[in-house]
Structure formats: structure tokens, C-alpha cells
Amino acid sequence: MAGDDETSSSTPNTQSEAAKVRLAQVSNHIAPAPNTPKKRRRRKDAGDELPADYSDILGQISALRKIAATPDPNNRGYVRQKAAGKLWVRERVEQLLDSGSFQEVGSVSGTVTWRKVGKVGEEPVDYVPSNNVQGFGKLRGRKIVFTADDFSIRAGHADGALMEKTIYMEKLAIALKLPIVKLVDGSSGGGSVTTIRSTGFSYVPPLPSFTQVVQQLNMGIPNLGTVVGPAIGLGAARIVACHFSVMAADIGSLFNAGPSVVKNATFEEGLSFTDLGGPAMHCTNGTIDNLAPDEAGCFEQLRTVLSYLPDCGTKLPPIIPCTDPLDRADESLRTIIPRNKNRMYNPRKIVTSIVDASSFFEIGALWGTTAIVGLARLGGHPVGIVSLNCEVNAGALDALGSQKINRMLKFLDVFNIPLVQFVDVPGYAIGTVAERTATMRHGVALATTYYSTTMPIFSVITRRVYGVAGGVMLDCRDPRQRVAWPSGVWGSLPLEGGIEVGHSFELKEIERKEGIEAREKRYNELDEEYRRLMNPVRTANHFGVEEIIDPAVTRGVCAEWTRHVYESLLPQRVMERVAGKIKPSFA
Template structure:
């Protein structure tokens, strides 16, 4: 008969004893200490908890699925030798009436302090090998302590999620009875979002509260082949909605990176770790510190010749806005967030002359530069991130207005559009606009006219007004066009030509309605100088207000 899990655990613990006793003989001070028995008992549990059992069914399942063990994940994510575990002997243990240990199972939640790129943070990870990451194997106080420690110490927290991560398991009813479900520690989880950077990787199934912990973050990432996220798994869904689904079709990586639940898709776990490290490198440890400035060998006065003709003269022809961004920011510093969702909204972090900035723009090749419900939500979330951590925002503007039509109305586009408008006006980080092409309607105005004074420039390709000229002509000259009959197009072209003369951005600049028209090649030098001024003159005083009064706008995930 095969040994039970309890028998196996006790046998492994006992096998550790002889090794530790031999080690104690090599430590004369410990050998003579009256605390030797307690010290060895502590060490025995630490060694057991930190040593994988290659024959364990949970571990075999983890490796079969192509996943790393939680301690391997931590080792590969943090700076070598910097992880200090908290709760290193936390476990579920049972004793008989004589006080003899008869059952032992380590907590399936690992947490502690570490360094990443030389900076302090709290790292917390689920061990899916034990009870599938369910809460009844977690010793829940460890998770709560990790969240509270990060908040009190004002350092980032990174969650490596693989399981329910605090949610319930039906089997707990047999031992604890039915309970009103608690959300212990949720106040700390929510509060952290307005104080410290919070990032998560869904490295397996993130279910229930685990799914909430993955999304209550500033940045989340998921590996394509092994990550998934859902409120309830396939068995529960089948019973409730009679749908037959797999983890991938229900809440796989491609599903949730396309709807914005998870920010970024990763190739594998190491890619997840690399993206989180990069994300954190742009942010301060907390909202009372300045963003970290890096050395920069990209010349401030670099003028990229390709920018001169990167936007076609014909307005109907698209261009790639990311090609503009990477030519303006420091080389190699562009880090996009949420590339797979948002209906054309482009958001990310970058450095300009070594200074971290938030970047917003629009990919007009997808949605024709009109803001949908999804793009509005994506912009709002990114603006909140920049506002909490004091990142100046550089806006590459090309917004043709809010999307219209029955689908747009069903998606509450105006509601979400009004929300991003409020975010633009409420956030108080420095904000600079480079108008690339279209600025129309309320949407366009909100993105370029939200400061006093507005700090903005325009390229010669700038095109603006209350609404796009082509559609405006059809509305304003409706009777004349209808009366033209067969000559409608000829009349339309004549009217359009008359408006084209007044459409010139030069005329707008003559009235000082746009502060400056610039050579596109000079964008980087101009933006570099603006960002430097914000870091030297504006952000320090803003930071003092945050230290005294707290953040003006609480982060809304």
C-alpha cells in the first residue's frame, strides 16, 4: 500500500533531522545552546518547506503543465540572493493528544521582501502544487501580511498568481461549516493602488478572488500557454449556465488581453517577469517619491528625418503612430501597455532624456481615430496611473471625435467618453500635446484643451474643428447639395475647396489658437526640454502637496 500524504510528509520531516543534527555538530555554539532543540525544529520545517518533493503529485502536475514551481519563479524574478521569506515555517500541522506531529502541509502561499533591479519590493506567490492554490491551504494571514507590509513600507508588491489565491473551496464546509464569505484585507488591497505600484502575473488559473487580485493592479501580464482567469471555472460554469467550455475558451490569455482584463500578453513566464521588471523601472516606490531618472545616451537634439513625411498629405491615408513615438522618445525605452485592446487607443511608458513619462496616442489605422467605449476606458486608466505616480503625460493627438451609431450608443460611449474627459481635467500631472493630425469635437477638445495654459504644438498636418469638414459640409449645405441633383459631387467639391483655404493650420496659428507650428523633425528636442523643465521645476512642488494632502484622485482600476 502506498503511503498517505501525511505519512510521506512525516517521513520526509524525519529524514531531515539526522542531516540537521550533523550540521549542528559543526556549529559549536548551537551544539551547546539550550535552545538547540527549538532551533533545529525551526530549521527542519524551513528545509522541508523550501525543498521540493519531486515525487509529489501536485509538483508532477505543475511540471507536466510546463509551469515553474513557485520558489523557482521567485528566484528567477528577483535579484539573486535578496529574497527574505516571511512566514517560512507557516503550515497546516496536526498533533495527536501527546503532542506528536501526525500531519504536516506547508502553506501554499509564499511571501517576503526582495530586490528587483536593486530596489525593494514585496513578492508573493501561490504554490499550485498544494491544494491547487486554494485558500484552505494558504494560511491566509500570510497574504494579508504581505499586502499590509507593502503598504506600510511604501514599496511595490508583485503577485505571482496561480490558483484561487484566497477564494474558498467547497471542502472547507466540512470542517468550518457554512460562512458568510469575507473579504479580509480588501481595504489594504484597494488602498495600495493609490500609494504603491502593484503588479501581477497570472501564471496559471486565476479564479475568484485570485482573478480579482490579478486585476486590482496597475499592471498585469499573462503567459499565453499556461495562464487563464475567470470568476468561476469550467465545472461551475457548466452547472450554472450549461455551457461546455475549456479554461482557454472561457478565460484564456487571448480572451482577457483582448478585452482589457489583463494588460499584456507574454510568451512565457520569464517574459512575464521581464515585463514586470520593466514596468516597475519607470515608477517610484510610492506616490511620495519622484519617478526614477535614468542615464541617457540618446542625444537630446536628435532630429529624425523620417518624421518630416511620416504623415501622408492625403488625409484619408493612414500612418503608424507607434513609428512616431519610438522616433521621439529615448531609443529602446517605449513600453506599451494593453496593445491588444482599446480600439486603437495607444498607451504606454517611455523615457525622454532619461525622464519617465506616460504616453497616449491613437492608432487611426484601426478605428478611424474615433474613441469608443473601450478606448475611453483604456485612456482613463492610463491617465490615473500617471496621476498617482507623478508621470508627465505626452499626448500625440489625432482624435476625430467619439464613435457614433447604434453600436456606440449600446456601449455607452458617451458615458465612458465623459469619464475620460473628467480624468483629463482632474489629473494634475504636467501635460504636453503634439497635434499630429485630427482634433475634432468634444473628444478632440478634451485631449488638447484641458490645461491653463495649454502646452501644445502642432505639426503642419494638423486638422481641427468642431467636426470633420467632410461630414460638416454634408450637414451645413444639405439643401444646396440636394438641389444640385446630378451635379451634387461637383457642387460638393467646389464648397470643399472653399473650406480648404480656411482649413490651413497656418491661419489658426495666425490667430494664436495654436501656440506653435513646428517642423516634425524638431519634436524630440522640444519635448526633451519640456520634460526636463517639469522634473526640475513643477514635479517637486506637486510632490510636496501629495506628501501633505495625499493623492487628489484615488486610483480606479
């Protein structure tokens, strides 16, 4: 008990002393004890202090952007670019896009040499931008994604950032469902032997971006490209894969490999870029769709084509106001088809007379010239145009003409654009040249496309419809939607040659027994009889043609059909595209 008393009496004193010690410790933290010498704080270097507003980082970005946006007149690539008569890449972007709409993506990508400032700071002292300018912009108010090669830097060959940037923009076009425009001048990131030296190894060539390209093409995301310099290797492939392409006549060329490589492979020496793959080569063989006089002309064609197209295949084509009267009649169409079936006429005049004024944009005018294709409007609604050209090979459909129409049909199908076609076809081309160029092979491929696409088609029979070619063009939809002009003639074969085949034995016997004059007399009798029987009204009597109309009122008929298609058929088609029921294929 005595021990307990002793313990109880000592506890409060111990606790009180502990509290005093703790209080003293806290006081020393708040204010140093008297006579305690003050410690001198080390003064920080200016370079050690990083601004709270991150102005150092923003300054670096601003400096790099300024370098990228300022041309270097001492750079040999820039000097070469201007000496060739070409715009610098950023001049192109400025001319192509609506003013103030450029939003760059990857604006500071490239190779930077840094200088240390202080202990943790740094600033750029040298900068080589990535040789491709990419981003967002607008064409006549339409938002787009674009890529533009900079040939002045490594001639557009691959650098550390270019391939990643390009793939990213291709993916963005898909994700955002925006049209993509490609200005190609160089290899668009294609390989160079110097890449082996810089990386220390060679590589099996990849093609990662084409997965996205094919997806875009079939989704109906407009791919529009222009050749504004030499398009080489991968650059050439990117352009040719587009829905629409155009080449600048003064500076454009396209080839798989340049003159130096060609010289060693095929021993063709002294070739210029133009000799190897200029406009005379590729704007006449279908590799490139259209030709423009210069870069400004190319940019204007890109704007024009885009104005007919939706942003993607799950939208309707854009409709604009129309001031051209839908019931406008053109009496000159009554006489444009000559009564003499062997005489020619201007088929483009028919097209431009019927569609909205100044709305016809022809595609591929310099190749596959037996066919005429393009885009136009009827009542402000975009339509595709197909016509045969009787001024070339009498309008007989040859291999290139079939390829041209084939491509156009797929183009219209992925963009939900209805087709209006003007039919005057004597059949597929015949003769040794036609056989040598695989006319029937390409003709059957065209037939397959006519029957596998699903966009609405309206046909105007202006004159001849003969053989398989005629049947393919007019019988590919059920029910057929078509009208005929009073100038229409049709059958399995034209009379010229058809009478010879059908009455061969009879005519030979007359010639053997009665002589050549009797044979010619009988031939003329048969010709007159067949021409009388081929009166188009007789066909209409048997409902072989649904309606024969006055050519003067063709515009009104086509415009009414187009209006109905846009109001009733295309909205349903778009919903079926969204649901995956319709899956057009361009690629």
C-alpha cells in the same frame, strides 16, 4: 532588685546558646555533618535537558524550511504542476528575484505533525507548508514585497495561515511604502467547499485584504501582478485590481468560477480553462493589460514596468542616465503624415522616434486598439504616452479606447508621471455599434478623468482634432501646453460630411434645379475653399494654436518640457501629495 540580678545574669548565656545553634545550622548547609548518609541524585534523562543555545528550536525551524524548499516528486500536486508545464512556486521566486535577495516571511507557516521526544521535547515528522510563499526580494536592485501562490497544495485554496499571511504582506507594503508583486496561480486563498468540512461550519465570505489593496492603489504603491496558471475567484480579483497585469500565454487563464461550476450554472459544457478565460478572452477585453509568451516573459515585463515607477506616490519616478541625444532630429517625421488626409500612417513609429531609444513600453496593445498607451523616457525621465491609432477605425475613439486611456491617465496621476500625447483624433466613434457599446458614456467618463487628474500634460497635434473628443484631450489643462505639426487640421466636424451638413439646403436646391452634376461642382468648390481656409497657419495667425513646429525637432521640444517638469513642477507636486493637498484616485 534580686530578681533583676537574676535576669541579668541569665541573658548572656541564653544568647550564646542561640548563636551556637544558628552556627551549627549554617555549617550543616555548607557541609553535611559526619556520618550523614549521602543522598543519591536522580540522573536526568537526555530528553529532559534543553540545550542552552536553543538549538532544538532552531533545528525544528531548519527542518521545516528544508521540507518546504524541497519539491516532493511523489506529491500529486507537484506532479500535476510540472505536467502542466508550470514552474514550481519556489522556482518562480528564484527566477523572478535578483539572485540572493529572497527573504521569506512566514517560512514555517503551515500544518505540522509533531512527535514527542522525551518529556518536553518534540520534532516534526510531517509538514504541509502554507500554499503561498511570501516575503521580500529585489527586482533589478529595487526592494519589493511579493506573494506567490503554490497551486500544488490544495490548488491555492485557503488554509489556516494563508489569509493572515496575505493581509500581513499587504499591510507591510503600505507601512514600508514598497511595491508589491503578486504571482497568482489558483484562488489566492479563496474558498473551497472542503473548508466547510474542516471547520465544521459555513461562513459569510469576507474580503478583508481589499481594504489594504485599495489604499495601496490610491497611495501610488505599485501593485504588479501576473497570471501564471488559472486565476480563480479571489485570485482573479487580486490580479485585476493591480495597476498592471500580465498573463502567460502558454499556461494563464482567469475566471470567476471554473468549468465545473459554469457547467451547472450556464449549461456550457466541455470548456477548458483557456476556452473560459484564456489570453484570447482577457487580453483582448481589457481585463488583463498585457500578454507574455511564458512565465519568464511575464517576469521581465514586471521588471520593466517597475523601472518606470516610484516606490510610492510621495516620491519622484526614477531617472536613469540617457545616452540618446536630446537634440536628435528625425527628418523622416516631416513626411510620415500623408498629405492625403484619408491615408493612414504608423503612429507607433512617431512615438519610438521621439522618445529615448528602446524606451517605449506599450500597455494594452491587444485591446482598445483605437488608442495606444504606454510608458517611455525622455532624457531618462519616465513619461506616459497616449496616441490615437489611425490604423484602427480611422482613429475614432470608441468605448474600449476611452476606457484604456481613462485607466492610463489614473495610472500616471497616482505615480506622478507626466503625460506626452500625440493627438490625431477625428472624434468619438459613430454608428450603431458605437451607440450600442455606450461610446458617449465612456467618452464622458474619459473627459471627467482628463479634467480631474492633475499630472502635467504636453500635447503634440500631429493631424486631426475634431469634436468633443479633440476638445477633451487638448483643453483639459489651463494654460494649455501644446504644439502642432504643419499637418494639423481641426474643427467641429471633418470636411467629409461637414460640408453636407453645413450646406445641406444649398446643395439640395442646386440638385433639384440644376441636376446632380451642378451639385457636385458646387460641392467641390466649397471643399476647395474650406481646405484653403483650414491652412493651419491661419489658425496660428489668430493664436488658435500656440506654435507650429518642424516635426523633425519634436524630440527636443518634448524633452525640454519634460526636464522642466521634473526639475520645477514634480517636486512641488510630491510635497502637496505628502501634505494631502493632492489626493489622486486610481481605485
